[in-house]
Amino acid sequence: MSVGVRPRVANPVLRGAVPVVAWVCGALVVLAQIVYSMTAPEDRIFTTVVSVIAFAVASVCDALARFGPRAAVLLVAVAGGGGLLAETIGVHTGFPFGEYRYTGSLGLEVVGVPVVVALAWVMMCWPALLVGRSLAAWSRADRPLWLVAGIGAWALASWDVFLDPQMVDAGHWMWADPDPALPGVHGIPLTNYAGWVLVAVLMVAVLHRSAGSPRVGRELDLRAGPAPVLYLWTYGSSVWAHAAFFDRPLVSVVAGVLMGLVAVPFAVAVWRAYR
Known part of the structure; x- marks a missing residue:
C-alpha cells in the first residue's frame, strides 16, 4: 500500500464494540499503572x-478485531494455556526458568501458579507477535517464521528484564539461586531469561503460523485496538518507573537497552504506518 492512501477496512467488527472495549481496557491499564506507582x-x-486483567482483555479484543476469532482463541490457548503449563513445569521442576516459587500474594492459584501470571503471558504475547511481524517485514518481505519468532520472542522476553526485578522486590516470587545475573539486574538468574526466550519463541511461532491473515487493510491499524500502543507504553513507563519509583536505575538502563532494541524500531514502524 502506498504511503498516504487510506487503508481498506476489511472487517466490519472495527466499526463495532470490540475495538471500543479494547481501547477502554487499554486506558484502564494506563490508569492502573499510574496509580500503582503512586501507591504504597x-x-x-x-x-x-x-x-494485568485489563491488558489481557485488551490484547484478546485486539486479536479478535485485527485477525478474527481464530486468533483470539489461539492467543488464550497458546499464551494463556502455554504460559500456565510452562510456569507449572517451572515451579515444580525448575525447568526452563530455574528454581523459584510463588509466595501466594498474587491471589488465586492453579497447580501452584497464580492465574494472573498466565494472564500476563496473554497480555504481552500478542503485542510481541505484532512487533515480530512488523520488524520482520523490514528485512524480509516474506516474513519467515524463524525471523518473526526470533524478534517476537526478544520483544516478549526482554520485557521480563523489567518485570522480574519489580515482582521479586514486591515479594510475589523468589529465586532459590539468583546468580549469575545480568549486570545491574541482581536477584534474577540468567536461566530465567533463557527460559523466557525458549517459551516465547514457541508461543510466537505458533501464533504467527496459525493466526491467519489480518482482517484490516493495514496490520498496525490502531482502530483495531491498542496493542501496539500498549507495548510502547509498557516500554516507556517501565524505563521511567524503575528509574524514578522502584529505586532500580540500573534495571532502567539495562532493560531499557535490551527491550529498546525492538521497542524503538517498532515505534518507528507505528509512526510510519500513520505518516
Missing part, C-alpha cells in the same frame, strides 16, 4: 491484578 508497596496488589 503494600497496597499495590489490587492495581497489579487490575492492570
Whole structure:
C-alpha cells in the first residue's frame, strides 16, 4: 500500500464494540499503572491484578478485531494455556526458568501458579507477535517464521528484564539461586531469561503460523485496538518507573537497552504506518 492512501477496512467488527472495549481496557491499564506507582508497596496488589486483567482483555479484543476469532482463541490457548503449563513445569521442576516459587500474594492459584501470571503471558504475547511481524517485514518481505519468532520472542522476553526485578522486590516470587545475573539486574538468574526466550519463541511461532491473515487493510491499524500502543507504553513507563519509583536505575538502563532494541524500531514502524 502506498504511503498516504487510506487503508481498506476489511472487517466490519472495527466499526463495532470490540475495538471500543479494547481501547477502554487499554486506558484502564494506563490508569492502573499510574496509580500503582503512586501507591504504597503494600497496597499495590489490587492495581497489579487490575492492570494485568485489563491488558489481557485488551490484547484478546485486539486479536479478535485485527485477525478474527481464530486468533483470539489461539492467543488464550497458546499464551494463556502455554504460559500456565510452562510456569507449572517451572515451579515444580525448575525447568526452563530455574528454581523459584510463588509466595501466594498474587491471589488465586492453579497447580501452584497464580492465574494472573498466565494472564500476563496473554497480555504481552500478542503485542510481541505484532512487533515480530512488523520488524520482520523490514528485512524480509516474506516474513519467515524463524525471523518473526526470533524478534517476537526478544520483544516478549526482554520485557521480563523489567518485570522480574519489580515482582521479586514486591515479594510475589523468589529465586532459590539468583546468580549469575545480568549486570545491574541482581536477584534474577540468567536461566530465567533463557527460559523466557525458549517459551516465547514457541508461543510466537505458533501464533504467527496459525493466526491467519489480518482482517484490516493495514496490520498496525490502531482502530483495531491498542496493542501496539500498549507495548510502547509498557516500554516507556517501565524505563521511567524503575528509574524514578522502584529505586532500580540500573534495571532502567539495562532493560531499557535490551527491550529498546525492538521497542524503538517498532515505534518507528507505528509512526510510519500513520505518516
